[in-house]
Amino acid sequence: MASDQIFVGVEIGTTKISVLVAEARSDEQISILGVGETPSRGVRKGEIVDMETATECVREAILDAEDKTNVEIGNVWVAISGAHLASFNNRGTLVLPEERQIEPEDLEAVEINAKEVSLPPQNTFLHTILQAYHVDGNRNVIDPLESEGMQIEADFHIVHGIKTRIHNTLRCIESLKLGIEDVVLSSLASAQVVLNQDQKNYGALMIDIGGGTTDYLVYIDGAVRHSGVLAVGGDHITQDISVGLRLPIARAELLKVQEGSALDPSGGEGGIITLKNDPGFLGCDVDRSALDTIIHLRVREIFEIIRRDIDSSGEGMMDLIRGVMITGGCSRLRGLASIAEDVFEIPVELTRARNVSGATQIFEDPRFSTAIGLTKYARIITRNMRRETVLDRIARRFGGLGGILGRRGR
Amino acid sequence: MNPSIVVAGVGNSGVALLDILALGRPDLKDLLAVNNDEESLRASVAHVRIGMPEGDPSDGFLAIDGAFGEALEGAGTLILCGGLGGVTGSFLMPALAAHAKASGRVVLACAGIPFSFEGKERRTRALAALGKLRSLSDAVAVIDNDRFAAGSAVTSSVGEAFRLADGFLVSSVLSLRSMIGTSGPVRISRNDIQAVLGPSGGGTYCSFGSAVGDNRLHEALEKSLAGPLLLKGGKASSLREAERVLLLLEGGNDISFAEVQTVVAEIERIVPAGCQIRTGVAAQGPAGSPLSLSLFVSVTSPVGNDHPEKTGAEASSGNSGRRETLSPEPKASAEESAVSSKPVSLGAKGTRSSQAKPVPKPSTSKATQGTFDLVTNQRGRFDKSEPTIIGGEDLDVPTFLRKGVKLPVPPRR
Numbered sequence: 001m002a003s004d005q006i007f008v009g010v011e012i013g014t015t016k017i018s019v020l021v022a023e024a025r026s027d028e029q030i031s032i033l034g035v036g037e038t039p040s041r042g043v044r045k046g047e048i049v050d051m052e053t054a055t056e057c058v059r060e061a062i063l064d065a066e067d068k069t070n071v072e073i074g075n076v077w078v079a080i081s082g083a084h085l086a087s088f089n090n091r092g093t094l095v096l097p098e099e100r101q102i103e104p105e106d107l108e109a110v111e112i113n114a115k116e117v118s119l120p121p122q123n124t125f126l127h128t129i130l131q132a133y134h135v136d137g138n139r140n141v142i143d144p145l146e147s148e149g150m151q152i153e154a155d156f157h158i159v160h161g162i163k164t165r166i167h168n169t170l171r172c173i174e175s176l177k178l179g180i181e182d183v184v185l186s187s188l189a190s191a192q193v194v195l196n197q198d199q200k201n202y203g204a205l206m207i208d209i210g211g212g213t214t215d216y217l218v219y220i221d222g223a224v225r226h227s228g229v230l231a232v233g234g235d236h237i238t239q240d241i242s243v244g245l246r247l248p249i250a251r252a253e254l255l256k257v258q259e260g261s262a263l264d265p266s267g268g269e270g271g272i273i274t275l276k277n278d279p280g281f282l283g284c285d286v287d288r289s290a291l292d293t294i295i296h297l298r299v300r301e302i303f304e305i306i307r308r309d310i311d312s313s314g315e316g317m318m319d320l321i322r323g324v325m326i327t328g329g330c331s332r333l334r335g336l337a338s339i340a341e342d343v344f345e346i347p348v349e350l351t352r353a354r355n356v357s358g359a360t361q362i363f364e365d366p367r368f369s370t371a372i373g374l375t376k377y378a379r380i381i382t383r384n385m386r387r388e389t390v391l392d393r394i395a396r397r398f399g400g401l402g403g404i405l406g407r408r409g410r
Numbered sequence: 411m412n413p414s415i416v417v418a419g420v421g422n423s424g425v426a427l428l429d430i431l432a433l434g435r436p437d438l439k440d441l442l443a444v445n446n447d448e449e450s451l452r453a454s455v456a457h458v459r460i461g462m463p464e465g466d467p468s469d470g471f472l473a474i475d476g477a478f479g480e481a482l483e484g485a486g487t488l489i490l491c492g493g494l495g496g497v498t499g500s501f502l503m504p505a506l507a508a509h510a511k512a513s514g515r516v517v518l519a520c521a522g523i524p525f526s527f528e529g530k531e532r533r534t535r536a537l538a539a540l541g542k543l544r545s546l547s548d549a550v551a552v553i554d555n556d557r558f559a560a561g562s563a564v565t566s567s568v569g570e571a572f573r574l575a576d577g578f579l580v581s582s583v584l585s586l587r588s589m590i591g592t593s594g595p596v597r598i599s600r601n602d603i604q605a606v607l608g609p610s611g612g613g614t615y616c617s618f619g620s621a622v623g624d625n626r627l628h629e630a631l632e633k634s635l636a637g638p639l640l641l642k643g644g645k646a647s648s649l650r651e652a653e654r655v656l657l658l659l660e661g662g663n664d665i666s667f668a669e670v671q672t673v674v675a676e677i678e679r680i681v682p683a684g685c686q687i688r689t690g691v692a693a694q695g696p697a698g699s700p701l702s703l704s705l706f707v708s709v710t711s712p713v714g715n716d717h718p719e720k721t722g723a724e725a726s727s728g729n730s731g732r733r734e735t736l737s738p739e740p741k742a743s744a745e746e747s748a749v750s751s752k753p754v755s756l757g758a759k760g761t762r763s764s765q766a767k768p769v770p771k772p773s774t775s776k777a778t779q780g781t782f783d784l785v786t787n788q789r790g791r792f793d794k795s796e797p798t799i800i801g802g803e804d805l806d807v808p809t810f811l812r813k814g815v816k817l818p819v820p821p822r823r
Contacts, residue, residue, distance in 0.1 A: 044792075044795050044796075045795060045796070045798070049795075083796075083798060230798075230800075231796075231798040231805075232798055232805050235791070236792075236805070236806070236808075239790045239791055239792065239806075239808065240808035240809060240810065242790060242791075243790055243808050243811070244808060244810055244811075244817055245817075249791060270818075287817070287818045289818055290817040290818050293810060293815060293817060294808065294809075294810050294817070297809040297810050297813060297815060298808070298809045298810075301805075301809045305800060305801075
């Protein structure tokens with residue numbers, strides 16, 4: 001690798017594998033050097049189901065990125081998604097034997113205390129994301145280190161998932177002789193470049209609609225309050241079109257991209273879309289209102305499921321003052337924001353990575369939000385974290401996958 | 411005692427199973443323990459206990475004949491459970507089955523076959539008794555303990571392996587009881603049970619899974635498909651060779667149509683073409699109850715074929731011959747009920763006296779035009795994916811189909 005200030009983010013998605021290379025700038029921002037990309041195979045709903053094929057695709061994407069950026073890739077930050085990931089909020093408490101200055105070990109003990117919950121036996125911790133400290137009843141202390149106190153409490157957002165499925169992603173990367181810096185929840189990575197600090201502070205919901213999954217994350221008061229993964233994405237819309245209009249998958253995908261709209265077709269003009277014949281496809285006429293009905297019902301359902309999940313988590317839509325930010329490849333679907341506004345009843349904006357520089361065609365493409373976000377996340381973590389040896393990191397990963405990095409991943 | 415279904419635990423193993431049943435399901439009030447071990451009966455929590463004198467079991471059985479008849483008074487179905495291989499269970503289970511059958515009752519049995527390490531003699535006796543029991547019962551669910559050795563139980567402690575085997579026997583009893591006793595909404599008929607577990611069936615294997623929460627169906631399905639009795643050599647599932655499958659979904663009144671549809675589709679994906687799947691749904695509990703999935707799988711090779719020893723009893727009872735004489739399929743409606751209500755006539759030695767030789771039927775087949783199955787696969791490209799089920803709905807099925815929205819049809823070109 002050229003220097004410590006170059007970060008590589010790998011997103012093994014359901015439709016594409018992206019390897020994004022970025023460089024840290026002196027003004028705390030990142031500059032994109034280039035992206036390697038290859039269509040994804042062996043991945044379903046965000047999870048690897050064919051290790052050999054998926055590994056080959058990752059290898060192609062890595063080589064593509066190396067060619068385009070002239071950077072030899074050695075260590076990567078990896079995004080992870082899938083329906084097996086789950087999250088909850090928990091509070092850790094530590095009572096000191098006497099009033100004294102709070103030390104780093106005390107904060108680590110509070111975090112360990114918060115993680116003392118019963119996970120399903122096959123699961124492991126992915127992130128323990130700090131929300132707020134409370135010292136002797138003094139709520140929302142930003143940095144309790146070196147202040148005096150007896151009772152330290154800390155709220156965490158804890159993300160966990162099935163160990164073997166997380167390890168599959170790790171094995172895929174490690175088999176290419178690449179080092180893994182850390183594994184990051186996809187939505188947490190995306191949020192680093194999609195949301196600005198103001199949106200994180202005042203409350204916002206970030207939704208990343210990809211091919212196989214829809215990942216979402218709620219920020220309130222500058223901290224992650226809720227996250228979720230729905231194993232439904234753009235591929236489902238394509239599938240619905242294919243079944244409903246009896247079209248081959250490839251034609252259904254093209255129709256979705258070129259003509260599809262998520263708007264309720266009941267008030268529309270309708271009409272006929274003529275699909276020209278191709279080798280192996282005879283061509284046909286498609287009713288536009290049928291196409292839009294199929295897309296509208298699926299998109300509305302995705303948003304309604306997310307709304308129900310957030311409502312049941314205890315976070316209210318009224319707390320999301322800065323509204324909903326939608327990104328991901330599927331966010332380019334026409335009419336998406338209108339449906340989202342209807343469901344969430346707060347302002348909605350279609351967005352992509354911000355506050356990054358470099359090749360504009362990359363960061364203006366919402367498909368790369370997660371990969372870009374990984375490099376921004378890496379920038380934040382490496383700036384904040386104390387120096388660790390590689391062995392420390394590996395030991396930590398096997399003990400709980402990203403504990404310390406996750407804690408600081410705000 | 412006037413229950414419609416009596417569960418009888420026979421021998422030491424059967425009495426112990428009744429205790430497990432009673433602890434797990436205190437609502438069961440129809441438990442009958444039969445044994446020649448006074449101590450075991452004294453400790454039993456069964457509601458009715460019949461002690462048989464020690465010594466020759468055939469003499470002992472004569473002594474309890476009357477008491478057993480009284481215990482069954484008013485009952486329409488007897489479910490026998492216990493381990494075969496011991497002297498008492500191997501004799502008593504077939505004898506009690508014959509008694510109940512002769513009085514016109516439906517007889518179902520859940521029988522355990524001992525591990526090989528318990529001795530060749532014990533296993534041989536068990537297989538001989540199983541042959542008799544099959545010929546005298548309407549249906550027998552067999553738990554062949556040696557199948558556990560192929561699965562994860564191989565690394566378990568011996569005690570754990572026995573507990574696992576007991577758990578499967580208890581689950582079998584409860585599943586059969588639910589199948590016979592449930593009011594639906596989708597019932598499994600006695601003929602369905604007989605088709606899979608009856609004397610005409612080959613080897614039968616079972617598996618069970620239960621889960622709660624949003625992903626309950628997937629978890630229950632995953633557990634039951636990974637069941638050690640379904641695995642052959644720890645790898646391929648017996649489902650891949652299944653001729654018939656009996657599937658019972660049991661839970662609260664919130665079992666959704668999509669859940670039933672998904673579970674059947676998942677099983678259909680594994681079983682070979684032509685396998686018949688009988689599905690029952692018992693949705694009587696409150697919403698949010700655990701979802702339990704029971705699978706009984708019938709394959710062509712009978713239980714015990716994994717092992718070279720073939721018992722004389724198996725051969726003399728003519729298991730292979732029966733397969734040819736009995737119709738493999740339950741017949742249609744009126745004929746079906748007539749067959750099921752007719753008591754089976756037994757010969758002096760407890761084997762079927764009629765239908766000894768198959769009479770070839772004249773060919774009545776007519777040339778008919780074939781039809782294509784034009785049913786669309788609703789899960790399409792996600793057919794081989796882990797289903798995404800939320801709120802009881804399979805999200806891999808297009809939304810417009812689940813909501814029943816009719817799409818406008820474009821004019822033809």
